Amino acid sequence: MxxxxxxxxxxxxHTGSSYTAINPATGEAIEPAFxxxxxxxxxxxxxxxxxxxxxxxxxxxxxxxxxxxxxxxxxxxxxxxxxxxxxxxxxxxxxxxxxxxxxxxxxxxxxxxxxxxxxxxxxxxxxxxxxxxxxxxxxxxxxxxxxxxxxxxxxxxxxxxxxxxxxxxxxxxxxxxxxxxxxxxxxxxxxxxxxxxxxxxxxxxxxxxxxxxxxxxxxxxxxxxxxxxxxxxxxxxxxxxxxxxxxxxxxxxxxxxxxxxxxSSINPVVLFPAALAARAEALGAAFVQSLTLGAGQFCTNPGLVIAVDGPDLHTFLASAAETMGASAAQDMLTPGIHSAFAQGVEALARHGAVTTLARGLEPRGPHQAQGALFKTTSADFLADPALGAEVFGSSSLVITVADMDEATRVIATLEGQLTATLILDAEDEPLVAKLLPTLERKVGRILVNGWPTGVEVCHAMVHGGPFPSTSDGxxxxxxxxxxxxxLRPVCYQNMPSALLPEGLGDANAWNAPRRIDGVLKLA
Missing domain, CATH: 3.40.605.10 (Aldehyde Dehydrogenase; Chain A, domain 1)
Known part of the structure; x- marks a missing residue:
């Protein structure tokens, strides 16, 4: 009901003022009033x-x-x-x-x-x-x-x-x-x-x-x-x-x-040279599929790509642009989210140091996201902090670098992020090892040869990161x-056994793991 x-x-x-929900696909009000x-x-x-x-x-x-x-x-x-x-x-x-x-x-x-x-x-x-x-x-x-x-x-x-x-x-x-x-x-x-x-x-x-x-x-x-x-x-x-x-x-x-x-988080993706040389075309298509999933309305959406400039990156970008050009516009969650997305895309498109690589298919509804793919250089990115702002939706910026040391310097300037994605092959592992200490200080989850959209609900998952991805990394x-x-800890000193909380009594009424005199005792 x-x-x-x-x-x-x-x-x-039922008190106070009222409003109705809006169908974002049509812009029409949905009853009842709330x-x-x-x-x-x-x-x-x-x-x-x-x-x-x-x-x-x-x-x-x-x-x-x-x-x-x-x-x-x-x-x-x-x-x-x-x-x-x-x-x-x-x-x-x-x-x-x-x-x-x-x-x-x-x-x-x-x-x-x-x-x-x-x-x-x-x-x-x-x-x-x-x-x-x-x-x-x-x-x-x-x-x-x-x-x-x-x-x-x-x-x-x-x-x-x-x-x-x-x-x-x-x-x-x-x-x-x-x-x-x-x-x-x-x-x-x-x-x-x-x-x-x-x-x-x-x-x-x-x-x-x-x-x-x-x-x-x-x-x-x-x-x-x-x-x-x-x-x-x-x-x-x-x-x-x-x-x-x-x-x-x-x-x-x-x-x-x-x-x-x-x-906010822009979730950088780092394309390492050997992986890019081996499968640039396939990676370009898969990247855009992740970027446009759900109109890009995920906090883990890949909003930034970093890669060494050269023929392999050009292959990646050509594939990504082709896939983006065929991507249908999708309804966004609210008129306000759509408006903010459109403004963010427009700001990138008008930026003098940014090149528009591709746009998705034209919208057919009032609040649809038309995907966007842009490119800039590391020098221009570092010169303008606004280029690192989140655009919530299916928009991403590719940053070209001269080598992986330059990629590390770019990552070192980023704000805190929820995720970082590393696309690599075995030959890339020495380069990855050099980058990891920097990444660990910037993100909450580092993933390899996947895409960040999709968060597993389990014991080992971390969905957080340094500010501003979260308020407490x-x-x-x-x-x-x-x-x-x-939760917060409370210590009981010399508490009579009859007054101890149930889980802390000698009998272990909760049958829970406990550390006793420094030794972990399993249930």
Whole structure:
């Protein structure tokens, strides 16, 4: 059911101003009208989350694991209505959205596994050493505890996997944090359907009412959520201006809080000489296929290519240009995203040091991205920092260099990135080894002979990187390690056994891995 509601715990409200979603393929409004939450709803959501925080955090891991699995089941139970509504609100194809729904439920089930495995809690015991000289050691025990209520901002480009029940929400719930979701205005019907699924899961698992609230809110209300003293952390995926605005609001509080923001990245691709000589034509076509996937609306889209100038690069560029020239324009997620993409492409096309290599086929709809491929030299790129700005969509800039030492110097000037892609053959490995130390300081994920679009949800994945790709390069927003963003350690010294938290007692009631006197003991 979609009726444009605000979901505050168990309650459903229809207050404040209203708006309708827009079909990006047609520009037409989609019914029904949606209510926007204001400051009274922010106050109520934060109060409910604060009331739920202690009891939700102290639930045993199995109870929270079942809750996450119940959310996944409830999302699946929405059925085709969810996919059809998301298609209408985003212009994304059915197959992409069905895959994204699968990723969303897989994330929830992954964190259920993480909870049951137990290492997330960091359980550590250093027993007392009363006879130690010259000073005895007290009994010391550590566990990680939930930060408290978390605000999650829904993302525009992933209406399921990075939105209401996406990775930020799943990892916050796993950590034991109540969640308030600020729904994205681009896909409010999709958001409400998922929010109702989470709401049903809260009820089915008999959890505190304030475990979850959903606010289709204004920008003012979103800022108010971050500023509220009861909120202890923020998860955000979106633009650099939006993320930095939330960082400033969080830093200005009497009690500053962490904002885990994923923002901008151009994800450099480095073409090494031997690989380029062996397969330039095939690489050119594959690159453009990755670049134009989903109209380029991925945070890992390959927006920059670096390669040594010469005949092999010319072959690559000819193939890429031919593939781009045959690429159909695609609907973008919102009119605003399309407008920003068009402005970014126009700025590159008008730049005196940039050559336009190819454009995709002409758009046939009002908000379609026409792919674009550009070229410049390393000297011109280094002379103008604006050339390193993200253009969110199917646009990429090729930088020609004289040799791989020059490529390293270009990479050393880049801002922080989510990914770097290395296209190489065995003969290139000595050159790669020289570049790796520089890359490790610039990116969160280095991949070889693939394309960066596509992020696996697993234990080893890092989807983060130095600023401005994220606000904190020490963390990830995808994968099992994402839970660490919403936890902090607490140490208990000489605590009577009857008062110890359940997981830290001698009996190991959670049957979790623990480090005892420096030795890791598996469950």
């Amino acid at each position: 979609i009726n444009g509601a605000i979901l505050l715990g168990r309650s459903e409200l 209510t926007t939450a204001g400051l009274p709803e922010v106050e109520r959501a934060c109060a409910l989350a604060d009331e739920a925080a202690i009891s939700f955090a102290e639930l045993n891991p199995e109870t929270r694991a079942v809750f996450l699995e119940t959310i996944a089941d409830q999302i699946v139970g929405v059925g085709d209505q969810l996919i059809e509504r998301a298609m209408a609100e985003t212009g994304l194809p059915r197959a992409r959205l069905e895959g994204e729904r699968g990723r969303t439920t897989s994330q929830l089930r992954l964190f259920a596994q993480v909870l049951r495995e137990g290492s997330w809690a960091g359980l550590t015991i250093d027993p007392a050493l009363p006879e130690r000289a010259p000073l005895p050691r007290p009994d010391l025990r550590v566990r990680k505890v939930a930060l408290g209520p978390v605000v999650v901002f829904g993302a525009s480009n992933f209406p399921l996997a990075f939105s209401v029940a996406g990775g930020d929400t799943a990892s916050a719930f796993a950590a034991g944090c109540p969640v308030i979701v600020k729904g994205h205005s681009a896909h409010p019907g999709t958001g409400e359907l998922v929010a109702r699924a989470v709401q049903r899961a809260v009820a089915l698992c008999h959890l505190p009412e304030g475990t979850f609230s959903y606010l289709p809110a204004t920008r003012e209300a979103g800022t108010a959520l971050v500023a509220d003293h009861r909120v202890k952390a923020v998860g955000f995926t979106g633009s650099r201006p939006g993320g930095t605005a939330l960082m400033r609001a969080a830093a200005a509080r009497a009690e500053p809080i962490p904002v885990h923001a994923e923002m 020490r963390t990830t927003s995808v994968g099992a390690m994402a839970i660490e963003r919403f």
